[in-house]
Amino acid sequence: MTVRVLVVDDSGFFRRRVVAILDADPGIEVVGQAANGREAVVEALKLKPDVITMDIEMPVMDGITAVRHIMARRPVPVLMFSSLTHEGAQATLDALDAGAADFLPKRFEDIAGDREEALRVLRRRVRTLGLRHARGGAVGTPVSARTPRGPVPSRAATAPGTAPATAPAHGVRMPRAPAFRLQDFRIVLIGTSTGGPVALQKVLTALPVNFPLPLLLVQHMPASFTPAFAQRLDGLCAIRVKEAADGDGLEPGLALLAPGGRQTVLESRAGKIRVHIVDGDPDQHYRPCVDVSFQSVAPVFGRQVLAIIMTGMGADGRDGVRLLKDKGAQVWTQDEASCVVFGMPAAVAEAGLSDRVLPVDEIGTLLARGVGHA
């Protein structure tokens, strides 16, 4: 099936480029264009696209306001085109808050050094978001049960919240969830990508100020975005959140966010556990990379690790989780229904590495409940 896309940008030049890039993919059909936010909302309602690509800065109505309107009326995955600036980060995070599913840098060079690769990434993102939506998957913040098109495939039919540990239907070996006690752990690791900013916000805002463990967050994000994201989470959460800096120590109730563009690892030297920010392997696709960070934690904390993999495209985190799992760590993954993209959690779950599969809201509440029992 083809993914139907609405392209929104006030620049005709940019619209035509995006349309040409997307139309070159047989799996994608551009069904409409809009030159400002207001047109975008109108066209979204009229055309019922599977995905919308959205510019932020537009006359009449900006992209963020448009996302808000669209999410309120007819939720659909929105892919924002962002500037990789501090302002761009704020605006993008606002857009994600408003319900946008994902973002890509507006300068394709920032997506990937190679132009062709950048275009492939763009097409893949649009396809993934669109197919998921067309199948009735979750969209952005207002997780809607509405299914606009056709009968719902059974595996996506489970409404969030009805069963905390929904068994995936496609032959994944579902282990019995081991007992969960916070005091068994010395750190919580969370790895996430597409849809992660909102998911992280949901989980972290659920945690009380006296949360007893340090957290390390690895979210795929450009370097210019992570400071703004950390700052925003810090403002929203009871616990403290900061962008990790080289030499940082771990503290209870402090979440360190791996900075973009580099790798964040834990090291234990002379009894002191410190965060190190390193350039890492230049071949490594993701910066920060969930695998790199998680693998570095294994020798430091062994089995006393709770590793959580949430929404995201691809399979980053699976290898890191495997190493942790070998040491006896516990692994949670987000369920398909509440994921914007069920890629990374699926990779972990399908490898049989997940101890619990949870909707995003449950992850937060379960962690918070652990505090009470501690």
Place this chain on the structure above:
Amino acid sequence: MILDTDDEILQDFLVEAGELLEGLNEQLVELEQNPDDRELLNAVFRGFHTVKGGAGFLNLHNLVTVCHRAEDVFNLLRQGQRQVDGVLMDAVLQVLDVVTRMFDEIRAGQEPAPADPALLTVLEGLARPDAGGGGGAAQDAPVAGSAVQATPAAVEDAAAPSVAAPAPTQLPGGDAGQGPEAGGEEITDAEFEALLDAIEAERAEPPTQPKAAELIELTPAGGPAVAPQRPIASAPEAGHGNSTAKAASAARPAALMETSVRVDTKRLDDIMNLVGELVLVRNRLATLRSSMNDEEAGKAIGNLDAVTSDLQAAVMKTRMQPIKKVFGRFPRLVRDLARSIGKEVALELRGEETDLDKNLVEALADPLVHLVRNAVDHGIETPEERERVGKIRAGRVVLAAEQEGDHILLTISDDGKGMDPDVLRRKAVEKGLMDQDAAARMTDQNVLNLIFMAGFSTKTEISDVSGRGVGMDVVKTKISQLNGTVDIDSVKGQGSTLRIKVPLTLAIMPTLMVVLGGQRFALPLANVSEIFDLDLSETHHLDDQEVVMVRNQTLPLYHLSQWLMGSEAVSAERGTQHVVVVLVSGRRVGFVVDRLIGQEEVVIKPLGAYLHGLPGFAGATITGDGGIALILDVPSLLRAYARRH
């Protein structure tokens, strides 16, 4: 890197970014007048942002860098964290010049060279919030290049922010309630919501019978059958009784949005040419009709006539562009010029929406630039001079456009010092253009028109502003080439007004068909002022020139067949002849012609290479009877022949 200028994507970028750049030019000058206009600041921000986006797509790094810096500055401005001041404006206008330069380089297929690092540094300084109003910025940001000298205007600009400062602090609060979409178009949030409700209702599952019934039941009394879906959808908007009606009307602009296409002007030219051919066929048929006695065919030809005229008008409309395209550059031009020569000038634009043929818009650009520069440079006095004669310090230049029938009238007027006819007379004599007596005999109006003569410049020192040597005569020639006319009115001490009249289009021209020695010629109707019959025995000779007295004015008389048909025997036939009076450069001359045919719209066809450049001819056309007529170019005709006598 060599850029591929044939690349469609690059061209697409240049077109869009070029338009944005034009817009920025206007917006920035406007901003100087309204430094706190949020919408304007937003628009400028988006302009730089979009150019940057496109440049980024094409990997034009140097262009990205400079746009990015400007974008940062305007981001602060639109958030109210900095005020617009003279230094900032100078820097941002420099950015515009740099971007324009880069565009030229891109068009030429070159990778644009980087912007002056000093300018980037200034912008970086300006992209920091200023705590203490405009003053701080002026100190820590030296103006790069310092092309603009400190002039009275500049000093005033720098002082302005401190006066304007209190206003913007109130702005954010005032705007906050309305949201970002409030400024753009006249539709409230509630109306927008109602519009969306209406769309959702319409797009809901195709209303099946039972559903429609339900809807009707739910609707309160009052015409349920008319709009069964909407009332429910807009129920939450109870406060806005007519919101659905408004929503329906608001739906229209949204539906209109993708109705325009970009068309290569080459295609429009082709269409215009074909319509021209059609007009010729129509003319031919119209001529045949009079010799036919077939009523049916006559009717059909009549219809064809009407449809052709409509088609011609419709096609002409597709080629129309608002004169704004030319006017848009003037605010900046006047601002920069006034600042550089220490004058204060307020420019007023009127009738910017007046449409005219695209080719004309382009062709008028240079003459208008020259005239506006002239008005500022020569017309408007310095502020001190103005105060001395009791005028307000700031001079005023009005640039106006309006349509008058099938013509466009452009006026450039200033309230400056005007022109002194006696000074012009003296100049004319000094330059040997005429003797004392001839000068004294001329009316003031005719004297003013002397400025359009080649080599006549009243300004003793040549300023680098209004051009060197190329003066009003060039303007005149240009306008004449467009089948237009230009004339001047000036009152000493009160100012001058220049009036340019040009036809709406260049491709089709109303003419007067005349016959000279059996051959047809078309005289542009724009030049023709009157026609009369004359007994040639009533002519006199004055300074070796045949003239005739018309209403107590001497009118030079020329025998066109002598010029064009090479006939020598002019004086042979003395008797009543037709005289066509043409108006050229404010001069009236009479052309003696053999026969008058009448008015005819002709399609101008260029003369082939063989005849190209022949003086006196603007082109050729096919006449209604299938023959060929040469179209006369009256000014060039007079230049080529009239002096020989």
